[in-house]
Amino acid sequence: MTLRIATKSVFPASRIFPNSLLREYRKGHFQKSISFRSQKLSYSTPHDISEKVLKYYEGLKNHDRYYLAKAITLVESSRKDHKYQAQQLLSIILDVQHSLGNDVPTFRIGLSGPPGVGKSTFIERFGMHVLSQDHRVAVLAIDPSSSRTGGSILGDKTRMLELSRQDDAYIRPSASHGTLARNTNEALIMCEAAGFDVCLVETVGVGQSETVVADMVDMFVLMVPPAGGDEIQGLKKGIVEISDLIVVNKDDGAMESAAREAVTEYTSALKYLQHNTSWTPRVTSVSSKTSKGVNNVWNVILEYFNVMRNSGELQKRRGNQRKLWMWRQIKSELLNRLNSDESIRKLVDVLEKKVFDGKMTSGTAADYVVDVFTHKITQNSNHGITY
Ligand SMILES: Nc1nc2c(ncn2[C@@H]2O[C@H](COP(=O)(O)OP(=O)(O)OP(=O)(O)O)[C@@H](O)[C@H]2O)c(=O)[nH]1
Numbered sequence: 001m002t003l004r005i006a007t008k009s010v011f012p013a014s015r016i017f018p019n020s021l022l023r024e025y026r027k028g029h030f031q032k033s034i035s036f037r038s039q040k041l042s043y044s045t046p047h048d049i050s051e052k053v054l055k056y057y058e059g060l061k062n063h064d065r066y067y068l069a070k071a072i073t074l075v076e077s078s079r080k081d082h083k084y085q086a087q088q089l090l091s092i093i094l095d096v097q098h099s100l101g102n103d104v105p106t107f108r109i110g111l112s113g114p115p116g117v118g119k120s121t122f123i124e125r126f127g128m129h130v131l132s133q134d135h136r137v138a139v140l141a142i143d144p145s146s147s148r149t150g151g152s153i154l155g156d157k158t159r160m161l162e163l164s165r166q167d168d169a170y171i172r173p174s175a176s177h178g179t180l181a182r183n184t185n186e187a188l189i190m191c192e193a194a195g196f197d198v199c200l201v202e203t204v205g206v207g208q209s210e211t212v213v214a215d216m217v218d219m220f221v222l223m224v225p226p227a228g229g230d231e232i233q234g235l236k237k238g239i240v241e242i243s244d245l246i247v248v249n250k251d252d253g254a255m256e257s258a259a260r261e262a263v264t265e266y267t268s269a270l271k272y273l274q275h276n277t278s279w280t281p282r283v284t285s286v287s288s289k290t291s292k293g294v295n296n297v298w299n300v301i302l303e304y305f306n307v308m309r310n311s312g313e314l315q316k317r318r319g320n321q322r323k324l325w326m327w328r329q330i331k332s333e334l335l336n337r338l339n340s341d342e343s344i345r346k347l348v349d350v351l352e353k354k355v356f357d358g359k360m361t362s363g364t365a366a367d368y369v370v371d372v373f374t375h376k377i378t379q380n381s382n383h384g385i386t387y
């Protein structure tokens with residue numbers, strides 16, 4: 001089987017960000033409207049797009065890391081005007097991508113695994129290999145535990161020292177926690193806009209972070225230690241189920257035979273799991289210390305992309321993910337607005353007490369809040385609630 005290896009020459013930056021589109025924007029040709037129930041709704045006008053946003057866009061297009069860092073800070077900001085600008089910037093990027101058709105010219109890879117399994121060490125080696133294949137690599141590290149451990153981000157910097165010094169690599173530890181998911185998803189798009197065609201998202205496989213990451217990447221890679229048997233039992237079944245590739249790390253020195261056994265055990269464990277794509281999940285081993293097997297991981301990843309792209313599943317997966325993010329954002333935005341509504345807060349105080357005292361069911365109280373919030377009923381319309 002021959003692999004079509006995508007290189008920078010296949011997806012040149014000029015193709016990702018043609019100058020003509022920027023000119024169109026400046027000229028105001030991108031007046032947007034959508035039809036909804038035969039009503040034309042304008043949701044963005046060229047005049048809305050500020051010079052600041054266009055400057056950021058231009059910076060990204062020119063692969064300027066200064067603007068990439070600023071753009072990511074913009075999507076991480078909770079300020080209303082920043083949020084608005086971030087959405088404008090994302091809209092321009094989306095328009096450009098849309099104008100290029102439904103192709104998926106970038107690789108989004110999620111890498112998850114228990115603390116200390118060697119994810120950062122692997123990314124350092126793997127990243128260098130991918131750079132040697134003429135790609136540009138961005139790494140976003142999400143560490144839900146960093147507020148606990150504190151030192152992780154520093155650790156990552158020292159573990160990815162060589163990679164972080166490369167012109168064609170960009171490493172960004174995620175700073176914020178609250179809106180981590182949305183930020184990271186949008187930060188990924190910014191990295192791609194800055195010409196990084198291989199984007200890695202590293203996360204510790206604890207809590208919910210891995211499923212959130214799986215929802216924003218094309219391929220989910222699980223890294224495991226060279227131990228089998230009971231260790232496999234201990235791993236959450238869910239994370240194995242969503243993995244497209246399992247990489248057993250530390251296949252070196254005294255751990256070589258344990259790594260071999262682990263590969264066999266994970267391979268047979270995978271046989272019992274259902275998968276509903278054209279891709280059959282694989283297991284492989286590496287030593288991030290010696291680089292053994294690292295190029296093989298890249299080959300498997302390329303194979304995955306070819307299979308999934310040719311079958312159209314990759315495009316579908318991204319489309320479904322965009323829908324999912326739309327709903328996540330609707331939920332979080334509604335909740336934000338609900339929480340910042342002064343009169344709702346007062347109402348909630350009363351209702352919470354009633355629910356606490358067992359005088360009202362949780363469901364009735366929830367319905368009441370939502371009905372008042374959506375103006376279906378007025379606050380004083382009966383229900384015996386006074387405040
Ligand atoms: N022998 C051996 N040690 C390794 C290998 N890969 C990583 N290590 C060691 O394992 C330890 C943890 O490596 P990290 O790369 O920080 O692991 P991590 O998964 O990124 O850890 P967190 O970010 O804290 O979750 C370090 O001491 C590494 O030197 C390997 O392939 N072989």
Ligand SMILES: [Mg+2]
Pocket residue numbers: 119120121156202
């Ligand atoms: Mg790490």
